[in-house]
Amino acid sequence: MQGDRVDLVHPVILCGGSGTRLWPASRESFPKQFIPLAEPLRSSFQAAAARLSDPATFARPAVITANDARFLVAEQLAQGRIEVDILLEPCRRDSAPAVAVATLHAAARDPEALVLILPADHAIGDDAAFVAAVRAARAGARAGHIMTLGIEPTHPSTAYGYIQPGHPLPGKAGEAGAHAVARFLEKPDAARAAGLIAEGALWNGGYFLFRADVMLAELEARAPEVLEAAQEAVATAERDLDFVRLGAEAFARAPQISIDYAVMERTDRAGVLPVGFPWSDIGTWGALWEIAERDADGNALRGRVAVRNTRNSLVHGSGEILTTVVGLDDVVVVATDDAVLVTSRSTAPEVKGLVEDLRRRSAPEADAHRLMYRPWGSYQRIDIGARFQVKRITVKPGGRLSLQKHHHRAEHWVVVRGTAEVTVDGVVRLVHENEAAYLPIGCVHRLVNPGKIPLELIEVQVGSYTGEDDIIRIEDVYGRDKA
Template sequence: MGDRIHPVILCGGSGTRLWPASRESNPKQFIPLADANTSSFQATALRLRDADVFARPTVITAQDARFIVGEQLAALGIAADILLEPQRRDSAAAVAVAALNAASHDPGALVLILAADHMIGDTPAFVAAARSAATAARDGHIMTLGITPTGPATAYGYIQPGESLPGEAGAVGARAIARFLEKPDAGRAAGLIAEGALWNSGYFLFRADVMIEELRTFAPAVLEAAQAALEEATTDLDFVRLAPAAFARAPQISIDYAVMEKTRRSGVLPVRFPWSDIGTWGALWEVLERDTDGNALRGRVAVRDTRNSLVHSPAEILTTVVGLDDVVVVTTADAVLVTTRAGGAAVKGLVEDLRARGEPEADAHRLMYRPWGSYQRIDIGDRFQVKRITVKPGARLSLQKHYHRAEHWVVVRGTAEVTVDDRVALVHENEAIYLPIGCTHRLVNPGKIPLELIEVQVGSYTGEDDIIRIEDVYGRSDAA
């Protein structure tokens, strides 16, 4: 069992091209898109269940996503090591951390780097490909999986395969990499496919010691920062926090640029399983089941005289489309997107424009997840805000206070244990409690069912940063 592959899921992207469903507060890898019930992160974890092939997975993610990662893994009954990046430094730093972490247990460990937001339509074929690529990786090659193109896609990078690798690696179909090619236009993409080029999946399989050696040669600053971040890391609950100051020293660069385009040890295994990075709404339309008119319809929607379109409405809002072809219409509780299927790549620029205008919907959903549960804004205005708060059984919010607002809590389901300064009270369904400005307070769900309450905030400022944490079981220091 010591020769198993150690999978590492990189889980730090924001997926802004899939706005408004995907946002910084809950990015695309954590929401059901290709599958109505399972996120792409969960689907990635499920592909790694073969214990004869894969060891316990590692997840590298952002600090703000740590509890979503934990909860989604727990829902599947999958255990994993979770490393927290204090900031985004692109994939080279994450790969360096993954290699160093694996090498601390076994320098020759086989490490497989996977993205959390990809769709693969044939799990057995993926597992078989990983086993084949491992043959070449054991011989010292840094392998990637090259997807056989199904069309002249312009959203992917390409790989030009070279000669077959020597020995057993070549026998399983592995080839050297002649060169990496940037995302082409449609004409160039068609030419590359004719020449036998493959899509660059971004999956890498290597021995930990080999990747460390290549990082030391081609990206020593990345390796040094990753090493220090691991050595100075701290443990927080079930997570490992990489040291912020050390990690920040890593140059922001992808593993493709840092190592793969420079090393002479790279190799590619051509594969044919269905694959998509679900990078745009148009890409999602391509992988979803469609009706006889070519429409992919999700949620509470109705269409008429509409063809080859994607209509996505996970909220309670009824979304209707009449007389349009080749469009994307996405409805959420607080935002609507209308674009063409071909225009999905421009959504990222739209989100940047919204950020520049200070629109909160650019990054935050109305429904916000927290380690203790969630809250959803119902209404907001001058000097007030109304929220619906849900607290998981046994969970507790931080002991905190506010300088600018008072709060009224009305319990609508379950029982709340409420601390107000030195007093602790049980508040039952259809009962209320008042929290004056400046009081120290905490909310706990002592029961066996979710606690739901309506919170009415009144004051000169109702922003999330008016939270002074005095004590917190989740190790938070900000308004999260």
């Protein structure tokens, strides 16, 4: 509290990234922050949003995410009944432009607002301790420091950057345990990591708390091109349904640079508050094993799995596939319905390079799941051949696919559950269970679920080309004809 000011913190969740080191569970179409990994029933993004629920500490949160992830974000927030502002990045530009946009968004409400930047894909084992740390860091931020939460290391990790604390900050910030930052250090080798921990260095977890006017001044002084692009992107933003689309042309001009390089490693205002709550960035399968509940043999098991004579391993299965491991130690085995990963825990970080290899080979499994989520529901590929594709489509009650047509394929829809409202060239009819509809090549069509239960149907596509880019949207209630 300063005068009559109520120091509510304006949290902004950065929800980008693809998490390729956690392939095949995490992919471009459904990245790790949306997958229940550290917890069985909610994603790390949902956990991060729920962590900001204390109205005495936090103002209405904002989320900055990619355009393609907007409906995933909205759906997962709706499941938790959490209301936020959702800002859409037209392209990826690393964290500095995102932080600039977040700061401008908060400054529009209060030029001296306290802004908290936090990642969407981390696991925190003590929510109360996290909130207490944010409260403790407010004094330093209000005094004009750009505060970061420095994670007290549990082992000499080469996966994280480090922060060396300097002298205690003056006043209430120092009383809360905050220090000036002596310097930020890049990811070290193992020997250097051990030495840094012995010297009292902290992990850089990517949490920043600052006054909006302070960060804007630092951006103007140290990264003016980032700030200028962000200002124009915010000024030219447009509202689309429940989203705010940042100006695409302006945002694309922003340099691709992290907030660490742009500001934190150059500013003389950096402060750090050491924190000891359980934390992981869940960056690799090995990192997930470290925080997961394990059995007496040290195995972390998830899904429909069985192991024998196996120790200190992570076995992760999804769907109905039974995943079994016999006679192995210190391994990672991950099975999805279309891909299987087997690696040692020590080489798990190399999965990112494997995904890059798969992309060079144009393997669809590199980025796309068989099960794909859409604002109206989902579809799952069952089979595909040279001139056909078979999908299972699920439409939520009230869900409405776009009015569309295809140049290269005809489609057959067979309803297996619920009732479908099918439009073909202006003719509307209801199709019930065990009934079918035929959509010839070039017809203008739409599918709607008018009922109270999910609509399930089997779609058979036949034609010279069955790719997703053979969809010409004429009208779409979800705004995808503008994307």
